[in-house]
Amino acid sequence: MAQxxxxxxxxxxxxxxxxxxxxxxxxxxxxxxxxxxxxxxFRMADEEKSVNTVIFGGAxxxxxxxxxxxxxxxxxxxxxxxxxMVGLPIEELQSAIRDCRKVVIARVQGFAIGGGNVFATxxxxxxxxxxxxxxxxxxxxxxxxxxxxxxxxxxxxGEKKAREIWFLCRRYSAQEALAMGxxxxxxxxxQLDAExxxxxxxxxxxxxxxxxxxxxxxxxxxENIRGISFMGVAAVKGYYQSExxxxxxxxxxxxxxxxxxxxx
Ligand SMILES: CC(C)(COP(=O)(O)OP(=O)(O)OC[C@H]1O[C@@H](n2cnc3c(N)ncnc32)[C@H](O)[C@@H]1OP(=O)(O)O)[C@@H](O)C(=O)NCCC(=O)NCCSC(=O)c1cc(O)c2ccccc2c1O
Numbered sequence: 488m489a490q491x492x493x494x495x496x497x498x499x500x501x502x503x504x505x506x507x508x509x510x511x512x513x514x515x516x517x518x519x520x521x522x523x524x525x526x527x528x529f530r531m532a533d534e535e536k537s538v539n540t541v542i543f544g545g546a547x548x549x550x551x552x553x554x555x556x557x558x559x560x561x562x563x564x565x566x567x568x569x570x571x572m573v574g575l576p577i578e579e580l581q582s583a584i585r586d587c588r589k590v591v592i593a594r595v596q597g598f599a600i601g602g603g604n605v606f607a608t609x610x611x612x613x614x615x616x617x618x619x620x621x622x623x624x625x626x627x628x629x630x631x632x633x634x635x636x637x638x639x640x641x642x643x644x645g646e647k648k649a650r651e652i653w654f655l656c657r658r659y660s661a662q663e664a665l666a667m668g669x670x671x672x673x674x675x676x677x678q679l680d681a682e683x684x685x686x687x688x689x690x691x692x693x694x695x696x697x698x699x700x701x702x703x704x705x706x707x708x709x710e711n712i713r714g715i716s717f718m719g720v721a722a723v724k725g726y727y728q729s730e731x732x733x734x735x736x737x738x739x740x741x742x743x744x745x746x747x748x749x750x751x
């Protein structure tokens with residue numbers, strides 16, 4: 488029986504499994520259900536025998552993903568929902584992407600912001616449209632990724648650049664992301680799907696077992712970050728329940744600048 492999803496699309500194509508966040512109205516921000524479905528989808532993709540690649544994207548042309556859904560985050564308890572430490576099991580999803588034996592390609596158009604930027608960071612490869620914009624917003628909106636989004640980002644772009652990304656919350660163009668090693672290739676927007684398919688076809692011709700062993704081997708070196716992430720999310724839970732974090736969430740939703748001055 489075909490799996491029914493509400494927040495995502497799951498398709499098995501000739502060269503790749505395509506997993507797509509399908510919430511374009513909120514720039515493909517994720518809520519608890521989205522994260523649960525993505526975990527299930529990556530586990531299904533892991534078992535898919537016909538291809539070596541997953542193409543992970545977002546629906547519409549505005550965004551790949553802009554992280555946690557800040558409208559849902561306006562909850563009474565400061566959490567996103569009922570599941571896991573902070574209401575959505577984001578650290579389990581990051582693990583599912585890393586544990587998936589396929590090569591996961593992030594297909595990035597528009598914004599890859601917050602938790603969406605973390606997805607692009609942890610995917611094995613990233614192919615971006617020339618209109619893509621990357622960046623972090625955590626310290627602006629009362630959040631932080633305490634694992635792969637910080638420590639692993641530093642391994643990709645270097646410590647100085649990773650700290651700049653988190654401490655200044657700027658946006659970076661696709662070309663700037665390419666220059667810092669966050670992206671493998673930038674293409675014209677109309678070429679994005681064709682380029683992702685071409686990379687998947689090339690990978691599909693290779694040995695699945697060698698690919699899976701290589702991926703595990705690459706992951707082994709940064710595996711300690713998984714433990715840091717699981718512990719860090721417990722700290723983020725406490726932060727989300729604080730007035731300081733809630734000010735960030737409220738300010739985003741009220742379309743104003745946050746006032747964090749009294750928390751320094
Ligand atoms: C993405 C933007 C930079 C776009 O800015 P722009 O000025 O072009 O447009 P708007 O700001 O007006 O947005 C247009 C429209 O989209 C809605 N929207 C965009 N992003 C979200 C979102 N994440 N949630 C909900 N809605 C969103 C926006 O409200 C507008 O709709 P209207 O109906 O009001 O017109 C900019 O939008 C932006 O910066 N977005 C915020 C991104 C954000 O705050 N993301 C969450 C970061 S925190 C996170 O992702 C995260 C959560 C966790 O729980 C974690 C847990 C553990 C570890 C890590 C975690 C983590 O990283």
